[in-house]
Amino acid sequence: MQHIVYKEESYRIIGLCMEIHRELGSGFSEVVYKDALEYELRQQKIAFEREKEFQVRYKDTILKHHFYADLVVMDKIILEAKAVTEIQKIHLEQTMNYLYASDLPLALLVNFRGTSLQYRRLVLT
Numbered sequence: 001m002q003h004i005v006y007k008e009e010s011y012r013i014i015g016l017c018m019e020i021h022r023e024l025g026s027g028f029s030e031v032v033y034k035d036a037l038e039y040e041l042r043q044q045k046i047a048f049e050r051e052k053e054f055q056v057r058y059k060d061t062i063l064k065h066h067f068y069a070d071l072v073v074m075d076k077i078i079l080e081a082k083a084v085t086e087i088q089k090i091h092l093e094q095t096m097n098y099l100y101a102s103d104l105p106l107a108l109l110v111n112f113r114g115t116s117l118q119y120r121r122l123v124l125t
Contacts, residue, residue, distance in 0.1 A: 005106045005123050006077055013073055014119055016040040017110045021117040030083045033112045034070055037081060041073065048073045054102045069098050078107035087111050087118055099124050 020036040034050065041048045052072040056063045071079040080095050087109060095109045099122060111118040 005121075009074055009077060010106065010108055010121060012044075012046070013077065013079060013108055014110070014117075016044065017108075017112075017119065018117050021112055024112070026083075026113050026115060028083060028112070030070075030081050030112075033081045033083060037071060037079065041071075046073060047075065048079075049075075054098070056101050067098060067101060069102065072102075072104070076104055076106065078102060078104055080107060080109045082109065082111040083113045084111055085113060087120060092120065092122065095120075095122050 016037065020033060020040060024032065024036060038048070038050055049072045051068045051070065053066050053068050055066050069078045070081050073079050078095065078098050080091075080098070082091060084091070091109060091111075095107045099105075099107050105124050107122040109120045109122060
């Protein structure tokens with residue numbers, strides 16, 4: 001049987017995203033959905049950090065430019081929110097790079113723009 005990384009936690013987060021999509025629909029910008037995510041996570045008393053900064057290591061140095069994950073939930077799951085026509089390869093690559101740099105095992109890439117919520121689970125292997 002295959003082990004699913006943070007199954008219950010990610011199920012709960014995706015459920016919150018679906019609630020937001022039901023309430024707001026698909027027409028807002030990313031920042032509005034991030035604000036709604038922050039609200040829902042607080043209401044559910046789920047620990048998170050918004051715009052969490054991560055350093056990028058290259059060989060034996062830390063690069064001067066960092067990246068900021070939209071949200072890191074429970075100190076273990078990156079949550080990237082999009083409001084685009086559809087998730088593109090570049091969004092997947094960007095989120096995977098966040099996983100590599102953060103050394104976290106799971107990212108949820110969520111797109112609020114469609115008629116239904118679109119999401120992808122990305123796992124470091």
